[in-house]
Amino acid sequence: MSPALELVHLSKRFGGVVAVDDVSFSVAQGEFLTLLGPSGSGKTTTQRLIGGFEQPDSGEIRIKGQRVDRLPPYRRDTATVFQSGALFPHKTVAENIAFGLRMRGVPAGEIGPRLKRALEVVRLGGFEDRYPAQLSGGQKQRVALARALVVEPAIVLFDEPLSALDLSLRLQLRGEIKGLHEELGFTAIYVTHDQSEAMAMSDRVAVMNAGRIEQIDRPENIFNRPANEFVYVFIGESCCLPLTVNGALRAPDGRPIDLSLARPLPEGAHRLYVRPKQLRIGSEAEVCENRILGRITFFEYLGDVYRYHVDVGGVGLFVDHAGMAPFGPGDQVLLGWSSRDMTVFQ
Amino acid sequence: MTAVTLSEARPARLRVDGRLGQFALLVPALALVTIFFALPAIYMLRMSFNAHEGGQSYSEAWTFANYLRLLTEPIYLFSLGKTFLLALVTAAVTVVFAYIFALYLWLQRGWHKLVFLAIALCPLLISEISIIFGWWMFFPNNGVLSITLLQLGLIEDKISLMYTVFAAIVGLTYISLPFGIFILLSIFDGIDRRVLEAASDLGAPPLKTFAEVLFPLTRSGIVVAFSQAFVWTIGTYATPIALGPDSLWTIGLEIYQQMNTWRDWPFASALAMVLILLVLGSMALTRRLTGRDVTHHV
Numbered sequence: 001m002s003p004a005l006e007l008v009h010l011s012k013r014f015g016g017v018v019a020v021d022d023v024s025f026s027v028a029q030g031e032f033l034t035l036l037g038p039s040g041s042g043k044t045t046t047q048r049l050i051g052g053f054e055q056p057d058s059g060e061i062r063i064k065g066q067r068v069d070r071l072p073p074y075r076r077d078t079a080t081v082f083q084s085g086a087l088f089p090h091k092t093v094a095e096n097i098a099f100g101l102r103m104r105g106v107p108a109g110e111i112g113p114r115l116k117r118a119l120e121v122v123r124l125g126g127f128e129d130r131y132p133a134q135l136s137g138g139q140k141q142r143v144a145l146a147r148a149l150v151v152e153p154a155i156v157l158f159d160e161p162l163s164a165l166d167l168s169l170r171l172q173l174r175g176e177i178k179g180l181h182e183e184l185g186f187t188a189i190y191v192t193h194d195q196s197e198a199m200a201m202s203d204r205v206a207v208m209n210a211g212r213i214e215q216i217d218r219p220e221n222i223f224n225r226p227a228n229e230f231v232y233v234f235i236g237e238s239c240c241l242p243l244t245v246n247g248a249l250r251a252p253d254g255r256p257i258d259l260s261l262a263r264p265l266p267e268g269a270h271r272l273y274v275r276p277k278q279l280r281i282g283s284e285a286e287v288c289e290n291r292i293l294g295r296i297t298f299f300e301y302l303g304d305v306y307r308y309h310v311d312v313g314g315v316g317l318f319v320d321h322a323g324m325a326p327f328g329p330g331d332q333v334l335l336g337w338s339s340r341d342m343t344v345f346q
Numbered sequence: 347m348t349a350v351t352l353s354e355a356r357p358a359r360l361r362v363d364g365r366l367g368q369f370a371l372l373v374p375a376l377a378l379v380t381i382f383f384a385l386p387a388i389y390m391l392r393m394s395f396n397a398h399e400g401g402q403s404y405s406e407a408w409t410f411a412n413y414l415r416l417l418t419e420p421i422y423l424f425s426l427g428k429t430f431l432l433a434l435v436t437a438a439v440t441v442v443f444a445y446i447f448a449l450y451l452w453l454q455r456g457w458h459k460l461v462f463l464a465i466a467l468c469p470l471l472i473s474e475i476s477i478i479f480g481w482w483m484f485f486p487n488n489g490v491l492s493i494t495l496l497q498l499g500l501i502e503d504k505i506s507l508m509y510t511v512f513a514a515i516v517g518l519t520y521i522s523l524p525f526g527i528f529i530l531l532s533i534f535d536g537i538d539r540r541v542l543e544a545a546s547d548l549g550a551p552p553l554k555t556f557a558e559v560l561f562p563l564t565r566s567g568i569v570v571a572f573s574q575a576f577v578w579t580i581g582t583y584a585t586p587i588a589l590g591p592d593s594l595w596t597i598g599l600e601i602y603q604q605m606n607t608w609r610d611w612p613f614a615s616a617l618a619m620v621l622i623l624l625v626l627g628s629m630a631l632t633r634r635l636t637g638r639d640v641t642h643h644v
Contacts, residue, residue, distance in 0.1 A: 053547075088559055
């Protein structure tokens with residue numbers, strides 16, 4: 001069986017700017033793939049190419065083996081959940097949801113039951129006759145979700161559907177979308193810049209940057225085995241310590257530093273990364289394989305941890321410490337980390 | 347205690363209490379409307395019942411003679427009907443072009459939009475008389491249109507479109523177009539462009555998207571643009587007389603004639619009253635037509 005969606009060497013420019021640069025991937029039937037990246041990384045353009053709202057300059061798009069890249073949106077078997085919802089303001093909830101069924105020529109007798117089922121799925125029974133202006137933000141997005149799902153498209157496209165909602169609603173709807181995906185088994189391409197959303201919902205995540213896919217993998221591998229420096233820095237928080245090898249390994253202020261490395265680093269500039277949760281401070285640092293001295297500048301209480309900001313030779317690092325450590329601003333402290341927790345990029 | 351301190355610390359404001367106070371706020375605007383609109387209109391209504399005798403502009407009387415004359419002499423009803431038809435056609439043409447122009451503007455981004463907005467504004471910056479002079483260069487035998495068509499080989503002999511109903515409608519449309527464009531553009535700007543994509547995404551081809559989504563969302567704008575063009579055209583007389591045929595004797599021109607040539611103020615007033623009633627009627631109809639879908643534009 002051919003995959004639900006295939007992109008083959010897809011490229012798109014706007015004027016002189018390359019928005020999508022030779023992107024290829026395929027998505028299996030029922031898979032939940034997230035395009036994750038900062039704004040301007042090409043994730044939205046990639047999705048708009050799939051939906052048919054933009055035309056690619058080169059490359060192919062196939063849905064269930066059929067080429068669709070020259071077809072207009074209304075002849076592609078995709079349905080989009082837009083960021084703004086994009087509900088028809090002059091139509092009721094029921095008319096909004098039934099719109100796609102009518103346009104796709106679903107027999108009138110079938111529309112009623114499918115509409116009813118869709119309203120149940122998004123828990124909006126009883127809201128049939130409301131207009132979008134009479135709904136809350138979360139309800140609107142549920143209608144948008146129902147409107148897309150009810151036509152049972154080959155691909156459901158999500159264009160940052162939760163980014164306009166407040167945090168608690170976002171978490172709730174995120175769970176609902178994931179639950180519906182488990183239940184209904186639709187194929188989804190989900191665009192977001194929110195990494196926790198991407199991690200929580202996806203079967204696979206494609207991290208995009210400057211129009212290219214940096215890494216496409218399971219969320220666990222994206223987090224634990226980043227393919228490159230961009231992915232490492234973009235996913236999760238990290239501390240960066242610039243190092244130079246100039247005869248000996250040196251810290252930013254030129255002090256020689258001793259790291260426990262499997263292989264010696266070549267001459268030149270390097271960047272060492274550690275996650276703040278994996279950095280140790282004070283007495284805990286003394287047993288670590290790698291250590292460096294710094295001075296505390298200030299600390300913050302973040303709810304679950306205390307975050308100590310430490311100046312190391314002019315570079316700011318931060319350490320997350322469960323509970324308050326016996327240090328204050330100005331104190332000299334030892335930072336330490338295990339070799340298996342650090343990543344060095346040249 | 348804090349709450350009390352806060353409320354005491356609130357700066358003193360001029361407070362307007364009760365119905366009388368609210369009425370007092372309305373007085374300046376009300377006075378303006380009364381002096382400049384209501385009083386002349388009432389004066390005109392009174393004038394339309396006066397008599398016209400001898401060399402005088404009017405003589406005090408209470409008579410229905412003017413309205414009777416208007417209804418019995420076919421020339422006036424004919425003129426009214428023709429004006430009505432002219433306004434109807436002009437308004438329809440205006441709405442069609444304004445809709446296309448506004449839709450185009452709405453879909454444009456960046457400097458394109460500004461350039462087209464500036465072009466749309468142009469007719470507003472020029473007086474009606476100057477515009478008429480422009481058309482006099484355009485429509486006659488040796489005008490721009492005739493020469494251009496001749497040189498393009500589309501016609502074999504020079505033609506003049508001067509003094510035709512066509513020229514009058516073009517001239518009228520030209521003037522009412524910018525208003526129509528801005529009215530419709532304001533409606534378009536209130537629409538989330540993504541709804542068009544959503545419609546297409548769900549399987550609606552362009553014409554269906556227009557009929558199902560764009561048209562219903564802009565209907566109120568269409569009605570308002572239509573009625574503004576209609577109301578303006580029905581009262582104007584300079585453009586139709588300057589560009590149209592002699593037979594295009596509009597009611598506005600008739601009023602002017604009665605007032606200034608025949609010095610029959612009562613009859614001119616009666617004609618004007620009928621015109622005002624026509625305009626009011628069309629505005630009432632507009633309100634009825636738009637009232638229904640306003641609720642969705644929250």
